[in-house]
Amino acid sequence: MVSVGIDIGSTATKAVVFDGGVRGRAVVPTGWEPREAALSALRDALLQAGIAEGQVGGIVGTGYGRISLPIFDRRVTEITCHARGAHHLCPATRTVIDIGGQDSKVIALDEGGMVSDFIMNDKCAAGTGRFLQVMAGVLDETLDGLGSLAAGAEPVSLSSMCAVFAESEIIGLLAKGLEKERIAAGILDTIARRVQGLAGRIALRDTVTFTGGTANNPAICRVIAAHLGVKLHVPEDPQFVGALGAALIAAD
């Protein structure tokens, strides 16, 4: 059966078409119209797969927007979807770390790949993809640029985890003439500490899979792995893990 998973994130909306394997996928910016984004991601992914909408047996929606669309047969939380996707890609996964645009989460999986516990931070931007984006913006860098800039630099210690305060702190440091490299390293450090704080409430068991678009950034992966003292497994295209999980659930 052909199934589709659509993950409406706060920044990007992802769709995966699944039929025994991934047949097509697409990512579009969520923007102000999450419904539109979901529909266009669906269209693009189906196009890539060369499958007509009528052939789709089931669609599961997930993601921060958690908007119910008529095309969804079911809505499942991103916790369950990320776990399912990560376990499918790497059956040894016992822990999932996901840094999303507006939240970050640590999910514990049992032997069968089922969610046994989870911890979420979604009260503020601290420790989320949004935080990284805003900080990269202050340094006038892209996310990738932030990563390469940070590589090898001695991190300056930032006292604020809050996006608003950290922004003014960084502007202050720049004004003092501190190297951008050290600030970039400090920003990554802050994220890692935040994830570490979250992960401290759940036993981190191997294999730890890192999902979400942020995992595309090798510098961030390195810093988080170092802080947590674990090896991180980063699947290919980590931003699609939630949508893949949704597609797998739709196929059940």
Add this chain to the structure above:
Amino acid sequence: MSLTQTEAFQRIATIRERSVIALKESKETGLKVAGTYCQYSPAELIVAAGAAAVSLCGTSQTPIPAAEKVLPRNLCPLIKSSYGFAVTDTCPFLYFADLLVAETTCDGKKKMYELLGQIKPLHLMQLPQVQNETALDSWILELKRLKERLEESFGVEITSERLRDAIRLLNEERRSLKELMDMCRLKPSPISGMELLTVLHNTGFNIDRRDNIALMDQLTAELRRRAAAGISPFTEATPRVLLSGVPVGIGSDKVVKLVEECGGSVVGFENCTGYKKLDPVDEAGDPLVAVAERYLRVPCSCMSPNPGRFELVKRLVEEFQVDGVIDLTWQGCHTFNIESHALKQFVQEQLSRPFLQIETDYSESDTEQLKVRIEAFLEILARPR
């Protein structure tokens, strides 16, 4: 007909309004009223003094901004709400109270009571924070002090006979309440958590205990009929949740509501709103000592250690066929927030049940975020174990 449309439920739903009118009338003919805030308040002594005991624990967000003019913002919302009602004078039950009975439970409450005592006559009981023989001795002395204060304030004598009568009456009320709550043992439960919470909340305002008992017995009989006819808001497959932790009430019910809106069934309240009320007073022996023993046993997180809570959670998980435990802790409540860690281990490891802690306040600002957590938790519970 839905349960809320039945006569018994309708009468319970309007207890507050009727009780305010009854209070006003009875006050004019000399009834004395004592307000309480906690499960440690020995209501038997108040009833034995011929007075009405009403629960004043704040469960509404409304008076909190007024309270925050004096109290720190990061304090537990229950304390702010309770105090807010006093400074805004917006709770009729508090208005009618001649005396407030309060205890040194958590730090926030006992310091708030110092301020509350400047607004209303307040009797503070020094509650021990451990449950042993020495603590019991000093708690008995505290009960004697309360007895004297009530006698003096209300101009009555609390005889052993009257205390025994009060014990019997309140035990009878507990019996009735327990039979009602125990209907949730059935799978599926014939009553929703929100409906049960409405009953638990409203009956706390009834000054006529016999009326309370009659109403609850009537409701229980109705639930038995419904269960026999297979009527329930849920199905066999609905995930069954035990709500543990801090007290909740109408107005601070958002987590109960969300769990049921997201497709779960709250089958039990392991808190001061629910099951912790049911422990009866021993009817044999010295009545004052028996009352002291019963109240010191309340398994609140302000006790250290607090083994009774773990035993109660275990019992309820087994007896109510619970699929998962949600521990609700108010922001700023150190004792319950810290205890949550040990409870999580206990529930996950000893009881092999999924566990979710929710730390929040009375405001609606985090509803969407809570929904994700609760939905994800119910997804865990919904799979076959």
